[in-house]
Amino acid sequence: MSAKYKRVLLKISGEALAGDRGFGLDEHTITTICKSIKKIVDMGVAVAIVVGGGNIWRGRSSEQMDRTRADHMGMLATAINALGLCSSLEAIGVPTRVQTAIEMRQVAEPYIRGKAVRHLEKGRVVIFGCGTGNPFMSTDTAAALRAVEMDADVILLAKKVDAVYDSDPNINPNAKKYDFLSFSDILGKELGVMDSTAASMCRDNKMPILVFGLNDPENIVRAVNGERIGTLVTVSGKEE
Numbered sequence: 001m002s003a004k005y006k007r008v009l010l011k012i013s014g015e016a017l018a019g020d021r022g023f024g025l026d027e028h029t030i031t032t033i034c035k036s037i038k039k040i041v042d043m044g045v046a047v048a049i050v051v052g053g054g055n056i057w058r059g060r061s062s063e064q065m066d067r068t069r070a071d072h073m074g075m076l077a078t079a080i081n082a083l084g085l086c087s088s089l090e091a092i093g094v095p096t097r098v099q100t101a102i103e104m105r106q107v108a109e110p111y112i113r114g115k116a117v118r119h120l121e122k123g124r125v126v127i128f129g130c131g132t133g134n135p136f137m138s139t140d141t142a143a144a145l146r147a148v149e150m151d152a153d154v155i156l157l158a159k160k161v162d163a164v165y166d167s168d169p170n171i172n173p174n175a176k177k178y179d180f181l182s183f184s185d186i187l188g189k190e191l192g193v194m195d196s197t198a199a200s201m202c203r204d205n206k207m208p209i210l211v212f213g214l215n216d217p218e219n220i221v222r223a224v225n226g227e228r229i230g231t232l233v234t235v236s237g238k239e240e
Helices: 014-021 027-042 067-091 113-121 139-149 183-188 196-204 219-224
Strands: 007-012 046-051 096-100 125-129 154-159 180-182 209-213 231-234
Touching: 007 014, 007 027, 007 139, 014 027, 014 067, 027 046, 027 067, 027 219, 046 067, 046 113, 046 139, 067 096, 067 125, 096 113, 113 125, 139 154, 139 196, 154 219, 180 183, 183 196, 183 231, 209 219
Parallel strands: 007 046, 007 154, 046 125, 096 125, 154 209, 180 231
Antiparallel strands: 209 231
16 A cells, blocks of 8 residues: 655654653553554655653643743653654664754754755654744644644644544543544634644644544554544645
């Protein structure tokens, strides 16, 4: 089966890397995710990744700390996750580069758009750490920004929930699942798919988002192949 998407931006939450532990990095979980990433790389898909840091630190939950400093700490957490993901990918033979929005030349490349694009063209996975490098900006916003900069076909938003619902399916057994949504729906209904800055950027740049569950990492392969999983978010609210 040929891939529907040729270049993707995969957003992985920090919590997903923690597995059932809930904190830190779970090696088995990361390896399983990386094996699915390798499958789509072997299919010829160019893969860029933005990783969160919630398994280590959440800046917005540190109420007693200066927000800017707390966000900088969160950026460092994403760098740790990016390096861990890079190590696991390289261990299974996937050439990978880490670029960070905050310079730390001893451990990663600084983010340079042209260089990142060149890595993708050479078949390397590029992992972007440190978000956008700015406080008050989430890693969802970083994913939207990097997807547009890399000219990706789609953002693959891997989450704990298998799709977008009108309410929390873990609380409401009658929650309605959406197969398709528009960005106006996301913003107007406050569905919590991603923050408003990220959603607006995707809408303005016509960047589709496929929201799906990472409980089964094979969903990454299914998403790239165009199988009907999760929720597709587009400008029109239908498949384009």
